[in-house]
Amino acid sequence: MTRYIRRAAALCALLLVALLVNAARVQIVQSSTYDDNPANRRPTIARYGQPRGDIVVGGQPVTGSKDTGEQLRYERTYHDGPLYAPVTGFASQVYGTTGLENAADGILAGTDPMLSLLPLWNGVSRDRNPGGKVVTTLAAGAQRAAYEGLAGRRGAVAAIEPSSGRILALVSAPSYDPGELSGTNSAVTSAWDRLNGDPARPMLNRAIRQTYPPGSTFKVVTAAAALDAGVIRDLDAPTRSPDPYPLPETRISLTNEAEDCEDASLRYAFEWSCNTVFAKLGVDVGLKDMTATAAHFGFNDKGLRIPFPVAPSNFDTKLDAPQLALSSIGQFDTRATPLQMAMIAAAVAGGGSVKSPYLVERTTTSAGGTVSATSPRTLHQAMNPSTAARLREMMTDVVRKGTGKNAAIRGATVGGKTGTAQHGIGNSGTPYAWFISWAQADNALEPAVAVAVVVEDASARRGDISGGGDAAPIAKAVMEAVLRS
Template sequence: MNKTIRRASVFALLLVLALLVRATWVQFYEGRALADDKDNRRTAIATYAAPLGNIVVAGKAVTGSAPTSGGDLRYKRTYTDGELYAAVTGYASQSYAPTQLEGIYQSLLNGTDTRLKTVTDTVTGKRADPGDVVTTVEPDVQKAAYEALGDKKGAAVAIDPATGRILAVVSTPSYDPSALTDANTAGAAWKKLTADPDKPLTNRALRQPLAPGSTFKLVVAAAALEEGLYSSVDERTDSEDPYTLPGTRTVLRNENASAPCEDATIRVALQYSCNNVFAHLAVQLGQDKLRAMAEKFGFNDDSLDVPVRAYPSVYPTGMDASSTALTGIGQFDVTATPLQMAMVSAVIANDGELVSPHMVSQVTDGGGDVLKDYDDASSTRVISSDTAEQLRSAMETVVEKGTGTNARIDGVTVGGKTGTAQNGENNSKAPYAWFTSYGSADGKSVAVSVVVEQSDAARSEVSGNGLAAPVARAMMKAALN
């Protein structure tokens, strides 16, 4: 064999070996990734070859499966009261990746979760019967929030402080997940929803942090009491009114110019939402101590799963004294989700302890046997029992005769805190209206947080008490009924 033929043969052999190595790599190492690729048609065909498992609210499935009119996708997802529960369920689509609980528990709901396989399934290679996801959501509380928000752009969350069970997760405007389930029609619906400037696909309750405004003053008050800056919510503070931000000539004034905010106690400062008191407290505490307290409540946590991953609420770093002062009133770069502010109220209502919030109670197999129970949630102490008791007393004053009177409920002990957060450069856009609260009666309690981003109300009428407190009131009444 001459040299040219020998070299050509070796080269051809190397090419064959390279092809064999590549084929082996694809089959054994990349096969799973290719099988799971969202653009793999075979994955969609397998997923929708049979009915999916269900997401359950109060013993009733709010999802279902229906036969299609033909084609290789035999079933499609259906939803009962889809717009009401969209922020909980998300959607399962023949065309798009699933979201919210549909996405978190995709393998359980389509029967590919290894926990579902029986010995027979393993031997035959048959896909297991799908499992179900049992939520903690209470229909009456969910509906009360949805109806009270109405056509407003906003969100609301309700939590049982003692158990961490999330009773409601609502985001408005909502959407009907059923519009996205069928591959034949989902494209037009997707285009419309993603082009909507109100962003109905965004879960505002869990995944859109905004400036919390004066609701953050509860965190500042907790830090002041825990650090011993003041021993009681009824001890007078050293707070000039108006307050000049440190190192600047900028004067921070109070919304109510006639409010008794000069040297006001923490109780009175919460009652009238005195900016001067909490800005000064933030400076006295310093950003490090205030951040530490915020993080105990859950801020700056980028791994908060309920089990949907919530966007982190943020208390910033690297500030000067004037910026630190502004964080004391929930402005500058402080952001929070409604979930986070509901957690703040839940800690105060639960004697200072935070029970891990969760909106799934159990996951079960096709026969109803429990695969995992989430209701035995862990808890951590955030503030002392004494601090929690004092803050409850002050929050009740806010509702009884302060800025949160629209949250009062006959026969129910209600504590709350309003917030009106600036929005846009130089507050050029309509402010956000916040309300965070708790209600207790007959041994039961609920913590609620509401934000209204936009409504038809005139700018002068936008306030936590005017827009958000009535929503919270409706939710608390439903939860404690």
């Protein structure tokens, strides 16, 4: 009898061990499978069961949470939603997350292990920490100046601190209110359909996700390549450039809107944007050096994140001579985001060094303890410091006496470059108006800000240099806001 009792006890013990092993397998090994199962609503309910952490600009939160009392209890709210939408993105119970709401989701939702003193225990117990905070690098005044400058027009603005890469402004117009996508009612679906069906594409982040032909603003890159390669040694020497310039291997001649471009010096050609001079310079520099210089400025970089991804700007690496000539004046297939063009202006202002742009200063716990912090990092040395100094000199001339006079600021040195970019079938579209610039207060040791502005629906007549009239005043307002702060 005792023997049967022992066998029964052993069988029960074996079954108990099997039960414990299976429970461990379900709760630990296969937990992610069940968590990710669309039929399992518990993670979603838990995710919205507490307030989401805030995104902070200038010491003030620009986000919040509202208690709805429903199953998905807390909805995301936004202060000045359209102003900050290109940075925050949206957090929607229905459509997910974008922007910083996506890139910093772990911190904001409270799931990041770094928020806990005992992350391993939290992983076992499934406890959720209060949502942390994301402190941005934005300057509130610069962000608002850019937003108000673009009011009623399509375009984008990006502003960077040259010495560090901190993003001071990131604006896309038209914008949208991300709060319209919070919640689960029918109004959210209607807002989603309306925003996605809008031909103006308000949810497109034009500052980092849209690339444009940069037009004459790209001549900064071509000038840097020519100076570094030794093709140009004297800014005031004739460049032996014909006007019009016959594109190599073709019967097509390139002309200018500006006057007196034949044999113009680099200084004059830069100040008045002579296409013929820069097209010839690109060919003289050669494809290898032009592509290398463009890459050093950040073109063709598919891995840039700020922390959400940035669309790569393009400078083709396989071009024949006429294509290289056109690419060197920012046409053909050359395309750039406004952030990329701000990086170019920042490199000139910062002595030739391209800093990695970043949008998050630090992340913290809900109580304010630092979780992580971003340190400045150099991506590339785009050009020699002496070349950057000569480009600063020429960009200053553009604002002081050339096409960029509308960007001049009393009490500061401002350098800039205007540009227009043709587009559409047969270049029939209104040219995009560009202006890139930097500013340094007279009593400061280094430039405080570099800006890029693009206006899609510029008001200038075709063929006019509209960057100085449409984009430069917006850049000026942004630079003034940074200098005041």
